[in-house]
Amino acid sequence: xxRLNRKKALNFVKEMDAFPKVPESYVETTASGGxxxxxxxxxxxxxxxxxxxxxxxxxxxxxxxxxxxxxxxxRINIDITVAMRCQCNSVAVQVAPETMVASDxxxxxxxxxxxxxQQRLWHRTLLLIQNHLREEHSLQDVLFRNIMKGAPTALPPxxxxxxxxxxxxxxxxxxxxxxxxxxxxxxxxxxxxxPRGHAHLAALVxxxxxxxxxxxxxxxxxxxxxxxxxxxxxxxKVSADHNQMFQYFITIxxxxxxxxxxxxxxxxxxxxxxxxxxxxxxxxxxxxGIFMKYDISSLMVKVTEQHMPFWQFLVRLxxxxxxxxxxxxxxxxxxxxCVDVVCCRFKLGTRPIMTVLGSSWNLWCDCLQPDPRSxxxxxxxx
Numbered sequence: 001x002x003r004l005n006r007k008k009a010l011n012f013v014k015e016m017d018a019f020p021k022v023p024e025s026y027v028e029t030t031a032s033g034g035x036x037x038x039x040x041x042x043x044x045x046x047x048x049x050x051x052x053x054x055x056x057x058x059x060x061x062x063x064x065x066x067x068x069x070x071x072x073x074x075r076i077n078i079d080i081t082v083a084m085r086c087q088c089n090s091v092a093v094q095v096a097p098e099t100m101v102a103s104d105x106x107x108x109x110x111x112x113x114x115x116x117x118q119q120r121l122w123h124r125t126l127l128l129i130q131n132h133l134r135e136e137h138s139l140q141d142v143l144f145r146n147i148m149k150g151a152p153t154a155l156p157p158x159x160x161x162x163x164x165x166x167x168x169x170x171x172x173x174x175x176x177x178x179x180x181x182x183x184x185x186x187x188x189x190x191x192x193x194x195p196r197g198h199a200h201l202a203a204l205v206x207x208x209x210x211x212x213x214x215x216x217x218x219x220x221x222x223x224x225x226x227x228x229x230x231x232x233x234x235x236x237k238v239s240a241d242h243n244q245m246f247q248y249f250i251t252i253x254x255x256x257x258x259x260x261x262x263x264x265x266x267x268x269x270x271x272x273x274x275x276x277x278x279x280x281x282x283x284x285x286x287x288x289g290i291f292m293k294y295d296i297s298s299l300m301v302k303v304t305e306q307h308m309p310f311w312q313f314l315v316r317l318x319x320x321x322x323x324x325x326x327x328x329x330x331x332x333x334x335x336x337x338c339v340d341v342v343c344c345r346f347k348l349g350t351r352p353i354m355t356v357l358g359s360s361w362n363l364w365c366d367c368l369q370p371d372p373r374s375x376x377x378x379x380x381x382x
Contacts, residue, residue, distance in 0.1 A: 063302040080215070080217070082290070083213040118158075122156055129229060181296060218233055222267035246291065
């Protein structure tokens with residue numbers, strides 16, 4: 001009884017076979033079919049090869065949400081070179097109309113403002129990358145994905161031993177401020193706080209020595225990540241007048257970066273630049289210096305690196321193989337059918353008309369004759 005049930009189950013499974021096997025003696029191979037098969041297998045191999053590279057590639061996904069973190073401190077990373085002596089410059093940070101922040105984390109280093117040939121080459125390369133980033137925003141995704149492979153954006157040290165005097169001041173380091181709108185500026189004289197803000201003691205410095213030509217080697221907010229370029233990195237401004245004001249209006253966007261290589265809480269920003277000459281007689285009032293006013297966006301951007309799942313890669317691979325196999329089979333059959341139709345009409349048109357009619361009449365007579373192997377039929381009486 002069990003063998004009978006097993007045999008029935010096996011027969012049922014055989015009847016459900018969707019891939020019936022055809023004996024090789026019934027299969028006819030042709031040169032056209034072999035050619036189409038070679039082309040189909042070549043296309044499958046090429047598309048599968050390219051699909052593997054698509055599977056290995058990653059992309060960046062951007063999501064937006066409200067930034068609820070308002071208690072943490074904001075780190076400002078600065079590396080600016082000003083074409084004035086360090087004794088004449090000072091940095092003041094103000095996060096509210098009457099709130100000053102200490103700039104103890106900044107260092108003042110006497111340097112030469114003119115770059116060496118190697119430094120100038122590095123600076124031109126940085127400007128070239130910045131121009132490409134402004135035109136092709138997708139390059140930022142490449143920088144995010146290769147974040148640890150990128151070289152640090154700091155200016156390389158001089159390769160020569162300078163003999164000219166140190167005529168500039170490099171201000172570099174970092175500050176911690178509250179996550180509110182504020183500004184920091186570089187101007188002449190030491191900053192002295194008072195109840196309504198602060199003032200700079202610039203009376204001992206002659207206006208003829210003012211020179212706020214500057215180069216921003218690096219300016220970022222949040223955690224400093226090597227290899228990431230910021231909009232103001234590499235910016236160089238040459239002052240055409242002693243009393244000139246440079247203004248940068250910065251909008252900071254908190255950013256959470258999550259890639260397969262690094263996870264960091266940093267900040268992106270956009271900037272608008274403006275510069276003008278201070279001339280009180282012409283109605284252009286203000287203070288000479290470099291002013292950076294920043295504001296923090298209430299939205300946060302989450303940048304996540306994503307990868308194609310393995311199951312999706314298998315589905316796409318099966319779709320490529322099955323689609324090419326089915327399509328080439330249908331095209332081969334359609335082309336063969338068209339060729340047969342054209343060839344049959346061509347042969348039929350070249351034969352004499354009486355031969356064609358004679359062949360048709362013989363075929364009709366053969367159909368009317370009874371089959372000698374069939375049994376005789378009895379007459380039916382109605």
